[in-house]
Amino acid sequence: MEITGRTRLIGLLADPIAQVRTPSVLNPLLAARGADLIVVPLHVPGLDLSAAMAGLRRAKSFAGFLATVPHKPALPALCDVVLPSARQVGAANCARLLADGRLVCATFDGTGFVAGLRQQGLDPQGHKVFLAGAGGAAAGVAFALAEAGIAEIAILNRTRDKAESLAARLIAEFPALKTYAADSASPAGFSLVVNGSSLGMQETDAPPVDYAGLEPRQIVAEVVMAPEMTPLLRAAAARGAQIHLGKHMLAGQLTAIADFFTRPEAETLAR
Ligand SMILES: NC(=O)c1ccc[n+]([C@@H]2O[C@H](COP(=O)([O-])OP(=O)(O)OC[C@H]3O[C@@H](n4cnc5c(N)ncnc54)[C@H](OP(=O)(O)O)[C@@H]3O)[C@@H](O)[C@H]2O)c1
Structure with a gap:
């Protein structure tokens, strides 16, 4: 231009x-x-x-x-x-x-994540979610998934206090949603597993979840964009799960960000 x-x-x-x-x-x-x-x-x-x-x-x-x-x-x-x-x-x-x-x-981190799922034909409604991380990206993802109608969310974080604080904030806004800090690192039994932490950016990082709990019927999603195929996604694919890349979250955000800056001010203030 x-x-x-x-x-x-x-x-x-x-x-x-x-x-x-x-x-x-x-x-x-x-x-x-x-x-x-x-x-x-x-x-x-x-x-x-x-x-x-x-x-x-x-x-x-x-x-x-x-x-x-x-x-x-x-x-x-x-x-x-x-x-x-x-x-x-x-x-x-x-x-x-x-x-x-x-x-x-x-x-728009969270709404971008949900938009990215939907753009790939995945609707989070009704899913049992296992979320790793309780930082900024994970919190955005948690609120947007709650808004999108998930059935349950377990939050696992290195610093447990932050997982508990995020769970309490979610419960305050979505009291009907089953929400708790996870006691185990295993995502077995959950239908949507999300890495919302920064683990996976380095090959040497600890796994964000226990890979032994990954199952073929799960969707396993990343917020980490680089590398595109994180160790978590490789482990999930090897176990037959459907994987969802971190780059879809960014793609999902772009339209929302362009709208934020270009629509009439009153509409930006109303959302
Ligand atoms: N795809 C996208 O569009 C998009 C958008 C935004 C962010 N991201 C990505 O999301 C990731 C997280 O970003 P953020 O802004 O949420 O960062 P953040 O607020 O700093 O949170 C980092 C999270 O990762 C955990 N963590 C970091 N190092 C760890 C370690 N060594 N062991 C265990 N847990 C560890 C932290 O746990 P503690 O609470 O215990 O410290 C926290 O839960 C980054 O990779 C970022 O690039 C992607």
Whole structure:
């Protein structure tokens, strides 16, 4: 697209920054919509986020921000309006500057995960879910799966307190959903197994779940995008389970993120 004096920027906040791929996938989508918006990487160290945002949001050329590691948990406190998705998770990955100068934030990790499942023909409704992880991605996934009508969710996390805290927050919003911190690392008996932790990014990482509990009738899904075939997915495929790649979560988010920045402000504020 041609960059003109009217083009508005969406700053992608990250540290490190070299690995980010969102500009190359989101910019064509925005251009296809005819939006005069461009995503640009902004390398902002973690401790500098507050100071950087205070200045950047005063530049009229900014339409908003995307945030990735390590900025997602800090973003809501720097925004004027925190939409329900970001409040539930305690983190945000998008913030839009409104015409009146307010900054409104949301997160699409969880809705992206569910959209990615659906785009692959998988409906989570009614599933018994075993979720590994209780960080930002896992929390987003848990709330979006609850919203999508799962029947049960067990949460396993290295730091058990965080699994219990996430379970309590889910129960507060979805009291009818059977929700608990898992006592065992075995996903045997569950129909949808999700790795929502960062385990699997390195070949030497510990398994996020006990592979002995993987079964042929399960769907085994990843949030980890690189490597595409994590050790968990390889183990699941070897046991005859259906596997679902982490890249589908990102694909599922792109439309939602483009909508967030391009639809009328009132509609962005209403969700
Ligand atoms: N596909 C997508 O679109 C997408 C979107 C967002 C994120 N992600 C991916 O999701 C993953 C998690 O990101 P996040 O933002 O949720 O990170 P986070 O908030 O830092 O959470 C990390 C999670 O992994 C666990 N963990 C990390 N190292 C561990 C270890 N050595 N042993 C056991 N557990 C460990 C943490 O457990 P503790 O609580 O015990 O520390 C926590 O549950 C990353 O790989 C990220 O790239 C993918």
